[in-house]
Amino acid sequence: xPGSAIEDQLREIEAxxxxxxxxxxIRQLISSYGPAVDSGRSGPAAELWTDDGVYDYKxxxxxxxxxxxxxxxxxxxxxxxxxxxxxRLIGEGAAHTLGPAVIDIAGDTAVATNYSVIFRRIxxxxxxxxxxxxxxxxxxxxxGWRARKRITRLLEGSGDxxxxxGQATTR
Amino acid sequence: xPGSAIEDQLREIEAxxxxxxxxxxIRQLISSYGPAVDSGRSGPAAELWTDDGVYDYKxxxxxxxxxxxxxxxxxxxxxxxxxxxxxRLIGEGAAHTLGPAVIDIAGDTAVATNYSVIFRRIxxxxxxxxxxxxxxxxxxxxxGWRARKRITRLLEGSGDxxxxxGQATTR
Amino acid sequence: xPGSAIEDQLREIEAxxxxxxxxxxIRQLISSYGPAVDSGRSGPAAELWTDDGVYDYKxxxxxxxxxxxxxxxxxxxxxxxxxxxxxRLIGEGAAHTLGPAVIDIAGDTAVATNYSVIFRRIxxxxxxxxxxxxxxxxxxxxxGWRARKRITRLLEGSGDxxxxxGQATTR
Numbered sequence: 001x002p003g004s005a006i007e008d009q010l011r012e013i014e015a016x017x018x019x020x021x022x023x024x025x026i027r028q029l030i031s032s033y034g035p036a037v038d039s040g041r042s043g044p045a046a047e048l049w050t051d052d053g054v055y056d057y058k059x060x061x062x063x064x065x066x067x068x069x070x071x072x073x074x075x076x077x078x079x080x081x082x083x084x085x086x087x088r089l090i091g092e093g094a095a096h097t098l099g100p101a102v103i104d105i106a107g108d109t110a111v112a113t114n115y116s117v118i119f120r121r122i123x124x125x126x127x128x129x130x131x132x133x134x135x136x137x138x139x140x141x142x143x144g145w146r147a148r149k150r151i152t153r154l155l156e157g158s159g160d161x162x163x164x165x166g167q168a169t170t171r
Numbered sequence: 172x173p174g175s176a177i178e179d180q181l182r183e184i185e186a187x188x189x190x191x192x193x194x195x196x197i198r199q200l201i202s203s204y205g206p207a208v209d210s211g212r213s214g215p216a217a218e219l220w221t222d223d224g225v226y227d228y229k230x231x232x233x234x235x236x237x238x239x240x241x242x243x244x245x246x247x248x249x250x251x252x253x254x255x256x257x258x259r260l261i262g263e264g265a266a267h268t269l270g271p272a273v274i275d276i277a278g279d280t281a282v283a284t285n286y287s288v289i290f291r292r293i294x295x296x297x298x299x300x301x302x303x304x305x306x307x308x309x310x311x312x313x314x315g316w317r318a319r320k321r322i323t324r325l326l327e328g329s330g331d332x333x334x335x336x337g338q339a340t341t342r
Numbered sequence: 343x344p345g346s347a348i349e350d351q352l353r354e355i356e357a358x359x360x361x362x363x364x365x366x367x368i369r370q371l372i373s374s375y376g377p378a379v380d381s382g383r384s385g386p387a388a389e390l391w392t393d394d395g396v397y398d399y400k401x402x403x404x405x406x407x408x409x410x411x412x413x414x415x416x417x418x419x420x421x422x423x424x425x426x427x428x429x430r431l432i433g434e435g436a437a438h439t440l441g442p443a444v445i446d447i448a449g450d451t452a453v454a455t456n457y458s459v460i461f462r463r464i465x466x467x468x469x470x471x472x473x474x475x476x477x478x479x480x481x482x483x484x485x486g487w488r489a490r491k492r493i494t495r496l497l498e499g500s501g502d503x504x505x506x507x508g509q510a511t512t513r
Contacts (some may be wrong), residue, residue, distance in 0.1 A: 001178050007343050009181055010351055013188060017355060020191055020362055031442045032510065035455050038475070038497070039508030093499040095457050095473050097441050099268050100202045113206050115266045117290065119459065119473050121498055126470035128297035131266050131290050133209070155209070156292055157264040166210030168203065172349050180352055184359060191362055270439050271373045284377055286437045288461065299468035302437050302461050304380070326380070327463055328435040337381030339374065 022105050025145045026112055026138055034096040042081035046074050050139060050146040057132075057152035071149075089129075093121030098134070102168040110145070112136040113168030116152065130154060133161040135168075193276050196316045197283055197309055205267040213252035217245050221310060221317040228303075228323035242320075260300075264292030269305070273339045281316070283307040284339030287323065301325060304332040306339075364447050367487045368454055368480055376438040384423035388416050392481060392488040399474075399494035413491075431471075435463030440476070444510040452487070454478040455510030458494065472496060475503040477510075 001009075029048055036045035049055065056071035072080060080086060101114035113135055120129035137149040153161035172180075200219055207216035220226065227242035243251060251257060272285035284306055291300035308320040324332035343351075371390055378387035391397065398413035414422060422428060443456035455477055462471035479491040495503035 001174060003343060003348075006174075006177060006181070006348060010348070010355070013181070013184060013355060016188055016192065017358055017362075020188075020195065021358065023195060024362065024365060027442060028444060031444045031456070034457065035444060035475075035507035035510035039504045039506075039510075041508055090504065091499050093473070093497045093503075095459070095475075095497050097457050097459070100198060100271055100442055102199060102202045102206060114202070115205065115268050117266070117268070119470060119497075121473065126473045128290060128299070128470070131264070131292065131297045133206075133266075155264045155266050155290075157262050161264075162210045162261065164210075165206035166212055168206035168210075172345060177345075177348060177352070184352070184355060187359055187363065191359075191366065194366060271369060271442055273370060273373045273377060285373070286376065286439050288437070288439070299461060299470070302435070302463065302468045304377075304437075326435045326437050326461075328433050332435075333381045333432065335381075336377035337383055339377035339381075 019105060022110070022140070022145065023103055026103050026105070026110055026136075027101065029138070029145055029147070030098050030101055030112060030114065030136065034098055037081055037086070037096050038090055038094055040081075040087070040090060042078045045081055046077045048147055049074055049077065049150075050141060050148050053146060053148050053150075055147075055150050055152070057150075058154065089120060093126075094129070095119045101134075101136070104168075108140040110136075110138040111167075112138060113165060115155075133164045135164045190276060193281070193311070193316065194274055197274050197276070197281055197307075198272065200309070200316050200318070201269050201272055201283060201285065201307065205269055208252055208257070208267050209261050209265055211252075211258070211261060213249045216252055217248045219318055220245055220248065220321070221312060221319050224317060224319050224321075226318075226321050226323070228321075229325065260291060264297075265300070266290045272305075272307070275339075279311040281307075281309040282338075283309060284336065286326075304335045306335045361447060364452070364482070364487065365445055368445050368447070368452055368478075369443065371480070371487050371489070372440050372443055372454060372456065372478065376440055379423055379428070379438050380432055380436055382423075382429075382432060384420045387423055388419045390489055391416055391419065391492070392483060392490050395488060395490050395492075397489075397492050397494070399492075400496065431462060435468075436471070437461045443476075443478070446510075450482040452478075452480040453509075454480060455507060457497075475506045477506045 054071035055077050097117050099115045101112040103112045116132045116134050118130040119126050132152045132154050135151040136147055138145050139148050153164055155161045225242035226248050268288050270286045272283040274283045287303045287305050289301040290297050303323045303325050306322040307318055309316050310319050324335055326332045396413035397419050439459050441457045443454040445454045458474045458476050460472040461468050474494045474496050477493040478489050480487050481490050495506055497503045
């Protein structure tokens with residue numbers, strides 16, 4: 001094999017390696033959310049987003065903490081996590097579990113789709129507190145992959161959550 | 172290092188890369204099932220199987236839709252997903268979650284073993300509707316990895332589901 | 343590119359490949375636990391640990407089987423899994439599900455953090471029996487990656503489980 005063919009092959013191998021490394025980094029990012037918020041580490045949780053990233057979810061429960069139904073920017077994510085609703089939740093015992101994602105990477109951006117199930121301890125029993133569909137829109141930054149947008153919709157039978165899930169297997 | 176040694180090493184590296192890519196493709200396939208069926212995309216869901224693939228599961232709930240307890244072929248998978256039972260389930264709010272799998276790849280075939288938990292919204296609460304063991308028998312096709320057979324058994328204490336799980340850590 | 347540069351690049355590519363292979367092996371190890379214990383394969387379950395490995399979890403339920411609250415060594419893990427409490431659990435229908443982990447690999451050791459949810463069938467319904475945070479301390483052995491220590495703490499709102507989760511995103 002001539003030297004140039006070897007170099008071509010090395011380049012191709014490295015590109016395939018980078019794709020696998022990217023996928024791993026994205027899985028790691030998503031899996032970090034739960035441990036961060038359930039341990040009360042609001043700062044590291046918010047760091048999963050880009051500086052202008054948003055967390056777009058609908059929940060009426062936090063209204064009492066002054067949170068609106070509009071997408072949360074980075075500081076608002078920290079505020080929500082340090083608000084009384086989230087603090088009570090983790091103080092009683094909660095797990096924000098995120099399942100394996102369908103991950104679609106295209107160069108420096110990616111989309112990941114998965115389910116989130118929040119379990120909550122109530123007295124001696126554990127209940128499913130929230131069941132949602134998640135769509136993560138991600139970007140490669142100098143500090144690694146980050147979320148530009150996370151859209152979370154309760155699986156309540158409405159078309160909204162189902163539409164997010166349906167996008168996972170298209171494109 | 173002589174050129175032939177470099178070529179040998181490139182071949183070895185590529186073989187290891189292919190194994191990781193195969194594993195990723197299989198994880199992706201399995202993770203695609205839930206978003207497809209919960210969003211009502213019956214066609215893409217059935218496309219996870221080979222043309223002669225089967226979904227072998229036992230459920231009495233769909234009998235009303237004319238589904239028997241025998242393995243479903245591709246068209247029967249679509250029929251099941253478009254039947255009234257599944258449509259009511261996702262219309263009320265459901266998540267077919269599939270957990271991380273033990274994946275054993277041997278060339279062009281693979282076996283994956285994991286749990287599936289179907290969550291279902293009933294009024295204001297979410298319940299665990301079904302808890303099952305899954306064994307996926309997969310094959311590499313020109314269009315990528317596909318399921319030849321998916322065996323799903325309710326974890327109801329019977330030996331059947333436990334036997335499927337037991338096969339995950341053997342071979 | 344001179345031959346030495348090619349050799350350097352091959353070495354670098356292989357190091358990156360090994361990291362991905364290690365991560366896959368660790369995911370596989372963690373995903374094997376549930377299928378092993380729910381199918382009653384106590385020996386293979388205990389083999390996920392090193393010979394001097396321990397499973398450190400707090401549970402009062404097994405006291406009747408003579409299990410103390412102290413970390414279990416390999417033989418004690420087998421005894422626990424063959425004890426009447428675990429056998430009754432899997433005889434009725436149970437799933438020890440382990441979610442995607444945050445995995446931090448440093449050479450021949452690694453730390454993985456994830457949630458475990460044990461589902462249990464009771465009559466016609468399935469309940470969440472236990473919700474825990476897990477910290478796995480792993481080591482590369484001649485037989486592959488093994489757990490030196492698995493720390494499991496119920497998510498009951500105490501600082502203990504939360505401290506384990508908090509370590510996932512530090513270092």
